[in-house]
Amino acid sequence: MAHRNRSLHPPPKAAGRIALLQPFLAMEVMERAFALEREGADVIHLEIGEPDFDPPPAAVAACAEALAAGETRYTDSRGLAPLREAIAADRERRFGVSVSPDQVLVTQGTSPGLLLVFSLLVEAGDQVILGTPHYPCYPNFIRYCGGEPVFVPTRPEDGYRLDPDAVAAARTDRTRAIVVGSPANPTGSIQSRETLAALAELGLPLVSDEIYDGLVYDGARVTSAAQVADGAFVLDGFSKRYAMTGFRLGYVVAPPDAVRALQILQQNLFISANRFVQHAGLAALERGEDTRRAMCEAYARRRDRLVAGLRELGFGVPAPPPGAFYVLADATRFDADSRRLASRLLEGAHVGTTPGIDFGPAAEGHLRFCYAVDDDRIEAALERLRPALAECAR
Numbered sequence: 001m002a003h004r005n006r007s008l009h010p011p012p013k014a015a016g017r018i019a020l021l022q023p024f025l026a027m028e029v030m031e032r033a034f035a036l037e038r039e040g041a042d043v044i045h046l047e048i049g050e051p052d053f054d055p056p057p058a059a060v061a062a063c064a065e066a067l068a069a070g071e072t073r074y075t076d077s078r079g080l081a082p083l084r085e086a087i088a089a090d091r092e093r094r095f096g097v098s099v100s101p102d103q104v105l106v107t108q109g110t111s112p113g114l115l116l117v118f119s120l121l122v123e124a125g126d127q128v129i130l131g132t133p134h135y136p137c138y139p140n141f142i143r144y145c146g147g148e149p150v151f152v153p154t155r156p157e158d159g160y161r162l163d164p165d166a167v168a169a170a171r172t173d174r175t176r177a178i179v180v181g182s183p184a185n186p187t188g189s190i191q192s193r194e195t196l197a198a199l200a201e202l203g204l205p206l207v208s209d210e211i212y213d214g215l216v217y218d219g220a221r222v223t224s225a226a227q228v229a230d231g232a233f234v235l236d237g238f239s240k241r242y243a244m245t246g247f248r249l250g251y252v253v254a255p256p257d258a259v260r261a262l263q264i265l266q267q268n269l270f271i272s273a274n275r276f277v278q279h280a281g282l283a284a285l286e287r288g289e290d291t292r293r294a295m296c297e298a299y300a301r302r303r304d305r306l307v308a309g310l311r312e313l314g315f316g317v318p319a320p321p322p323g324a325f326y327v328l329a330d331a332t333r334f335d336a337d338s339r340r341l342a343s344r345l346l347e348g349a350h351v352g353t354t355p356g357i358d359f360g361p362a363a364e365g366h367l368r369f370c371y372a373v374d375d376d377r378i379e380a381a382l383e384r385l386r387p388a389l390a391e392c393a394r
């Protein structure tokens, strides 16, 4: 047999930086939920941050038309010119800041954009400051680039404000950037214009993840880091605002003198975003507003229902979060070990939630619930949770 002659190699040794990465627990819960579904279970997915709405019909049509028309090749590594122009115009419309299309680099989602930016800014021994609780991938990207994340605690009593004085106190001569997520995952918090301006005054590049802008409630408004800082790196994308997670499309808006380095990274790491998907992005910007508005209306209603239901079940929920589509709820009454609790709720009640520890030790004892899920499924999840939690509290 052919394989007999093959020499036996020991398993490949993984590079040391891999051991620095933590698994993304929201994905791990989802993958376990998929396995349960394959066995026939009906799982309610409150774990993953994915809109349940369909993408804008115009985006789907544009993608299909582009494919049929043979738009299947590489593009300029920075993205198709009409899309970059539309992104620049969109940012001007949303935030009143003038952006040149030359500052825009289209990526295969916000995640590759984050990798490009941290690859540019961070080298071995550098530090990057971020508020915590935090989106789990930020510290992993920073560590992957050889850097060290430095966490500044934020508190529900202050609306999870990232205190510029605390950031200044955490700063060292090795600090290279400050990460801001607003509206934030997992807290749904929004940083005020004053806070962002005070952070910008510290003179370090702001890496501003604005992927949840447009999904805000009760008249809340988002300030872009670009409104208060010339040197900000803005990350944004189509996954959340236009329910286009699987399209994989995002972008970076960078200071002009940083674009060339990002372009070189993009050429080498990813070449370009998918051509036909870029056409979908253009259509979403031009004709996707109805989808965003409909999502916002539904999410505001679902947020209120979920917050009330969770409080009634005994979770601690501070003020209703003003943006994104998550509730970070204190679950210590049921189990201080968030991984164990999330696992028990998934296995026993078939309700997927994300363990708070995914968002850092500051969120241990919490669970994150995503409300980008149909109203009926939220009701059903609350029903299922009641007996399961009574079991856990025993």
Ligand SMILES: Cc1ncc(COP(=O)(O)O)c(C=O)c1O
Binding pocket: 049, 108, 109, 110, 111, 112, 135, 181, 184, 185, 209, 211, 236, 237, 238, 239, 245, 249, 250
């Ligand atoms: C704060 C934040 N940034 C970035 C991402 C990644 O988004 P994308 O689908 O554009 O890669 C997510 C996804 O959940 C997120 O919550």
